[in-house]
Amino acid sequence: MTLSRTANLMCVLVMLAVDSTAAELKMTALAGENVLLPCPCSKATDQVTWQIDESIVVNHYSALVKDNRPPADSFKDRSRLFMPNQKGNCSLLLFRVSSEDQKIFTCYTFVADEDMNKLNINLTVTEPKTRSNPSTDPPAGESKKPHAGFLVGVLLLLAVVSGVIGALLLRKQRQKIQRTVFMDPQAGLPIVELSPV
Known part of the structure; x- marks a missing residue:
């Protein structure tokens, strides 16, 4: 001892x-x-x-x-x-x-x-950090506001989609066609005749 x-x-x-x-x-x-x-x-x-x-x-x-x-x-x-x-x-x-x-x-x-x-x-x-809802809370130092690059991208996409839709509508307006339906007396079938207006 x-x-x-x-x-x-x-x-x-x-x-x-x-x-x-x-x-x-x-x-x-x-x-x-x-x-x-x-x-x-x-x-x-x-x-x-x-x-x-x-x-x-x-x-x-x-x-x-x-x-x-x-x-x-x-x-x-x-x-x-x-x-x-x-x-x-x-x-x-x-x-x-x-x-x-x-x-x-x-x-x-x-x-x-x-x-x-x-x-x-x-x-x-x-001490461990506790968060109320980790899936929706932003990481430290970040806010919930969308990023400026994201907003620019969305606006650019909307402009392109609007331009395409406008071009299609203008083209359709120019190529408007009139349909006339006739019945073929021998076959009993409709005949469609397309003519520009």
């Missing part, structure tokens, strides 16, 4: 002594959804710790110490590590993120108590 506390204390002291110029990624997630915080590590990694502000343990795994620290209460049932089941994957899966999770998460990976790596992930959590 004393050995595991000593090992944990040493891990924390090493983490505090690490230079604060670690790599930082920025990620965005929607509130209520799950988010995967990536943390690449080698297959030789035997310890991974995810923390917030050097004090809150989000999740932790160590092959060296069997008495692993439990995560903070707020992350107890909302986080999952892929270690030890997937060697080389020190990522953290957070379930049902909320605006309270908008923090900088730090991933510490250790290889045989010698090599330590640190990765900061700045997580931004946004």
Whole structure:
């Protein structure tokens, strides 16, 4: 029991002594959804710790110490590590993120108590946008007014159709013909004679 506390204390002291110029990624997630915080590590990694502000343990795994620290209460049932089941994957899966999770998460990976790596992930959590009727609401920044090009196209189409109809009516007026129907006395069939007026 004393050995595991000593090992944990040493891990924390090493983490505090690490230079604060670690790599930082920025990620965005929607509130209520799950988010995967990536943390690449080698297959030789035997310890991974995810923390917030050097004090809150989000999740932790160590092959060296069997008495692993439990995560903070707020992350107890909302986080999952892929270690030890997937060697080389020190990522953290957070379930049902909320605006309270908008923090900088730090991933510490250790290889045989010698090599330590640190990765900061700045997580931004946004509220999902709700729309009354997505099929009729315009996208952000657009209005419901028709586009000017659309209006020009409709007016041009109306002008062309009006011109064609006018030309057909004028042609019909010029070629007006008179029909005269005669009966063929021998066959008993009507005969149509067309003559211009």
